[in-house]
Amino acid sequence: MRRLRAWFLRFAGLFLRAPRERELADELESHLQLHIEDNLRRGMSPAQARREAIMKLGGVEQTKENYRERRGLPILETTFEDCRHALRLLRKNPGFTLVAALTLALGIGGNTAVFSVMNSVLLRNLPLPHPEQLMFLRLPNDQPPGASNTGDGDTSFSDPVFEQLRKEHAAFSDLMAYVPLAIGKVAVRVGEDPEEAEADMVSGNFFSGLGTAFARGRGFTLEDETAHAPLAVLSYSYWTGRFARNPAVLGQTIYVKGLPFTVIGVTAQGFYGVEPGASTDFWIPLQNRPELNAWGNPASLNTLYGTPTWWCLRLIGRLAPEVTAAEALRNLDPLFQRAALIGLGTPDPKNRKPVLELSPAKGIQGLRDQYEQPIEILMAMVGLVLVIACANVAMLLVARNSARQREFTMRVALGAGPGRLLRQLLAESLLLVTVGAGLGWMFAISASRALAAWSSLEVPFSLDSNVLLFTLAISFACAVVFGLAPLRSAVSVQAGSVVKSSNAAAQRTKRSSWAGKFVVAVQMALCLILLVGAGLLVRSLRNYETLPLGLRTDGLLVFGTSPLTTHSDDEKARFYHILLDRLRVVPGVESATLLENRLGSGWSNNNVFAIDGVVPTGDFADIGMRANDVGPDYLHTLGIPILEGRDILDSDSRTAPKVVVVNETFVKRFFSKSDPLGHSAGGVKPDSSFTIVGVAADSKYTGVDEKPRPMLYFPFWQRSFVSDMQVELHTTGNPESLISSVRAVLHDLDPNLPMQKPMTQRAQFDVSFSQPRLFARLSMFFGLLAVLLVATGLYGTLAYRVSRRTSEIGVRMALGAQRIAVLWMVLRESLLISVAGVAAGVPLAIAGAQLMRSMLFGVMPGDSRSFLEALLGVTLVALIASAIPARRAASVDPIVALRYE
């Protein structure tokens, strides 16, 4: 206790030094005076008395120094002094400080930003209590045969499965179900304005089971679920964005697809739903109304919530305490196997059995699989950039410190040990890294926002404690490296060599310049790897951008809309018919059509249809077909060439004979010998088959990178049920300028009708490769950064060498060396470094490119052009960076140089 008090006071002694110093001086002075008076009384002379008093005290300054050591904490004090000294040094060299700190900021900031993406996509847990207990239920081999499903085949479960599994509390203390109301967004009206929001229907225990906290109001109850109560819970961000955090929102009514729901709660900040790949705006209890069917799917008798064979629910469970995922799965599987068959009758034993799987709710489901490898590769790339940046700063420090040899020798001569020097160098590097990391953190904040925007991932990228720890760790590693790098030159100093001329130093730097050249060569190698990676990714992006789509995207505007108040298929078909008629007469619209799945959105219908009443047999990869329900004038509006027959027409109405248009690949696969026109495709029975009336050229459907697949275009009016449709307009001018007049048309039809995601068709296709685009841009950025850093590093090394060798060059020239020879001397050095770097870099780049294989599109990992360009780039960098020092060397005036000593 006493010791603690003493430590505290000593710590306090670090501050308010001036008054304490004065007091100490006063005390010692009074001591001396008392002593002198005594001595005088004993008969000494004044001079003798004073001398004796000081001697007895043991010297005023010595006493003060001993006293000070006891007063404060010497280690802390010297650390402070080191920091102050370092600060002074950094201020004295603003150029050096700026370059070093910015280099570090770019390195650390870039790493932090990429890591923050990796953190949110791959690592982060849900912001809920005990997130490690939360498990998604998955079906790796899809639903059992015979089930109807919506959503993704591997995530959707039936209602009986949910009801059976939620009763088994030994495995999960709570099992929650949820399902989106739409693909993307659903129509909502608050007050007068129709808009769209992302909404999920959830089971009554959704919030209580997850442990969601509430900012306002409450969550749902099991009674709300069974009563399908018209209640809604808003997310904090929706409440903020749409209601300006108005507390009066509780009790307000929002209209979802025109149906009233009362707001009863707002979740706590930071909760975006369980699938943060898309942030949910509000939640309602599970509904059984056809208008509010899962995913906005058209409802029929066997595709509505509550129907046993309708697999639409996503499930997330909270493991019971002390239960592992494996135990829970063992517990649940028999139940699941029984429940899975409810409503499906007796299964054919030959049929595959569905498999239940538990997957930890970590990172972002779906995105995790898709992004894991690319993000790790990006992380590696940005890590290389950091290594290059650190090497640069280390070299800068080494160069600067060898210019400080005299200072170090002086310190050693004055009695500083190696430990003391190390502490000071560490303080300097720590300070530098602190500045760099601070700047880097700020850079990372904006960079991670930009990344989130570019990646078109609706992910809350926040810089959380994981990211902070990461940044601190890499910064600390940097600081240690920088502290240690210059140490060798500092401690190798001998006290005796204080005033020796720079010749001695020049001898010594011979050795350390080898280290410098080695570091630059390594940087070159890393730079080559980055440039090869960037080249491959940029070439992939170019392929995405220039790949022929098989259709004309110029002037195409696409948007979605679905009737809110119509229920029957006939009504829905009539709605779209009226809509088309109205849109066709809008000035600027050349033609208009409809389609179920928007092109380039990734969605598609996949099936195997019968041809002339016979279902082809074979592997799905060979016989799988794609289909889309489309409107009249489809091929014309989208500019897809008609190879044979005709387009879908207005006359192919609901009551007209059923027709279908197929694509070239379909014909090649199934009609290699005969003419397809007049044959039929579709169902097995004659009344469900469609007559082939046209053949269209192949065109892209889900996205740019798909391979051609057999394709069928069905007139949507003739399908057994009518889906929610997208509208494509071919316009004569700028498509986006038409948005407001189209909106007016929609408003005329129904004030509640929102225009869903209007954009040009080109932009929609661009979205389909936003991930490769992001990676290409980032890798290009990293590549350029590496080039810049390597160039400055090489330039610095050479310039430093040249300035060190000025007198040597002067002697050479005085002895008759030609300028060209001197020029070559410097260039040769830089070329040798480059050759060594490239020689090491090429095999590494070849290996690295193999790792990137999955990210490449239309380019082989060993693409010679990418490699050549990278080589050329590195060589160019080397030449440019060495040009200035070489010229300076060649322009050395021998007379000046010899006087230089």
Place this chain on the structure above:
Amino acid sequence: MGDKAAEKRDVWQGTLALMVLKTLQAMGPLHGYGIARRIEQTSGDLLAVNYGTLYPALLKLEQEGYISSEWGFSDNNRKAKYYKLTRAGRKQLNKEEREWEQTTAILARFLAPGEERS
């Protein structure tokens, strides 16, 4: 060799604090110079106190809360910093005195075994 009495001993490590405390107990509030003189005198001028070492020791005792200090005036009206025992200092002194007595008693027994037996 012959002038042994005049050869002064240094203060043993760690005993200076005890001497300071004891001095302050005996003399009441006292300034640094006074404490140093008093220690010398008490030891019969056998101990040579390097006055300079006294001040860090005083500071340590003050930091530990055994003594406190304030500025005052000496008999001949000179400004000086006066130290005095605190309650904790008094307790500490008692404790250390007891410990010291024990130690010396034990040592005494070791050093004079003959007398014990006789």
